[in-house]
Amino acid sequence: MQISEVKNKDQEKAFLDVARALYKNDPEWVCPLDSDIDAVFDPSKNTFYQHGEATRWILKNDQGSVIGRIAAFINEKKANYGDKRIGGIGFFECIDDSAAANLMFDTAVEWLKERKVTTVDGPINFGENDQYWGLLVEGFTQPSYGMAYNHPYYQKMFEDYGFYVKMEQITNEFNLEKGLSPRFVKIAEYVIKRRPNLTTKPFDPSKIDQFAEDFMDIYNSAWAEFENFTPIKKDYVIETFRKIKPIVDPGVIQFAYVNDEPAAFVMCLPDVNQIFKKFNGKLNLWNKLRFLYLKKTNFITRVRVVVMGSKPKFQNMGLESVLTYRAFQHTINNTNVKDIELSWVGDFNDKMLAIHKGLGAEPSKKHITYRLELN
Template identity: 40%
Template sequence: MIIVEEVQDEDQKKEFLEFPARLYQHDKNYIRPLDKDIENIFDPQKNKFFKNGECRRFLFKDKDNITVGKIAVFVNQLYLQNQPTGGIGFFDCINDQETANFIFDYCKKWLQARGMEAMDGPINFGERDKFWGLLIDQFIEPLYGMNYNFSYYKELFENYGFSVYFEQLCFSRSIFADVSRVFTVMHEKHRRNPAITAKPMKKNNLEKFAADFTEIYNRAWASHGEGKQLEKAKVVKMFKTMKPIINEHISWFVYENGNPVAMWINIPDLNQWFKYLNGKFGIFEKIKFFFLKKFRKNEKMVGLVFGVVPEWQKKGIDGYMIWEGTQHIRKHTDFTVTELQWIGDFNPKMIKIAENLDTDLTRKLATYRYLFDRNKIFERHPDL
């Protein structure tokens, strides 16, 4: 017998956070997410997706009142798919298929009652940049905001009937690895052009760099596939929020006669510091974080966004920017590895860019889909 509890009171919220910490307590690669990052997702005052959706959390307990699983289930009217599709996320479960089936069945019924015809998971009740996908290959330490799970979760999903909607590929490379000769040749070519300059992002001029970021992003990506236009005011706010963690040596912009044409945005991997905080971020942890950030080397940086405006694509400006930045990073930082945020297998253009950077595939996640009508033909995410 499995008992279902909707997460409502403080004890249940605490159990939702503590259950995975107990489940993974002997897994050396597990890094507990910050409690506040999880709780903010389920706070209607802090998560804008509640304006167009509904979300519930549940705990699943055995006859002895011991937690054996947890999950969040949600609908988002802005999540437009071929059929009305709900989401599940923040799934954790003991290694037992019957328990997992019970949890998935419960979510299926909840979603069907709200008119859904399919469920995707594990995904976030929010943007794709955090807590999205199931780790299915290379179970190493997660980056900040990245899901981590046991290898048996893949069997729990697939044995129930989930199919891979798209794979999420993660690449990395050593900062000190040889740079492609193509890049160094392109660097030399553009270095001789007095109209071309490369600059690292500076904290004392964030509004300018936010404006440059917005222009490059909107021209390079917004009209491409599922991209959307960014507003400068929101980007300025985002940059200012990120100011405490911005490293002035690792994000780069390229300009032609002062006009922004390319960008390469990186941040330190916060999990290299957060893994010592056990999910907490109160006053004591903030002080500890300050000292960790100041005195403990962080050798891993994360690539967030890479973009080149259309008229400069396929002209080697990316090689110029990467070699210009890499030389500087080698001299002025402790970083030894750069990780790229996941790239969907439906985006061959970005995968090609990653491969051209001489990266290694370091981990793979998957976004699964389950069609409620088992006779309906399953289709993977279309290529961009």
């Protein structure tokens, strides 16, 4: 076997194509857009390169066929935490061969060691954790847009190498045709009634600058106490909003304000993977036209709840329930969506898991973020 760092166009193409080869007989897999994966490793498109670095490798067998891939990252803004220096690996794909997996793990770990890393998390993304994050271990059904999907045997490869569970990420789902839980509706309407100083607004794409400011304000306050947190910048939020603008339904992104102060938000996105499954990773002009057509025909029947957040001083007020209620009201009244995916929530987040339970959602998937200590 031969492992090579990706340094030219042919290797970049091989890095993408190995996934297509490994999943060609898997009816559930959805090929991520090539442009999305390429953007992760493009310093001109990924702002994380401003304070970090990443690289990737492909693995070939003795006959010259690509049989695996892996990437490694270090984000200097999040690397140093306590007595640890943390790096990451991700975008792992491999044939069912432990020697091949171990060679790729060894290569990525050695690269991280050269950068004084003592702790490795994976599989993760060189970006925020709402995409390509965690190893799927339960619920091997069609993934929604941005959610990681992999072969079941990867779990044994990670654990045999020495990775242990850092956290579990739980995804629940429910069907809107069954209606919202009466208890959940009662709670949301009660909060709305007893808080006259509370207002809600759907996202307005024509006012990206203002909503980006509000999102950043809430997000940075809500996550400030989490391990290794780095505040997001407004430019990053604006770029994210611009990226999702072609696919977003403004009614399922809701903001709450208390006395006109940004207090909480919920962001949901249509599951465009239902359309992208037809594209095999290629977003050329023809597929862009197909996307616009299918989007208008109510082809999408699933929405993914990507993230919720509330400033600490407004927590325990039920704002998340109100915003979720507003978003789902819009979905029921204005779309053809039937299924809601609530993804993914860390096992430490009891409050959010309680909201899932209150909605009547049922478990559908589980991802694991692993950790490896380098001695």
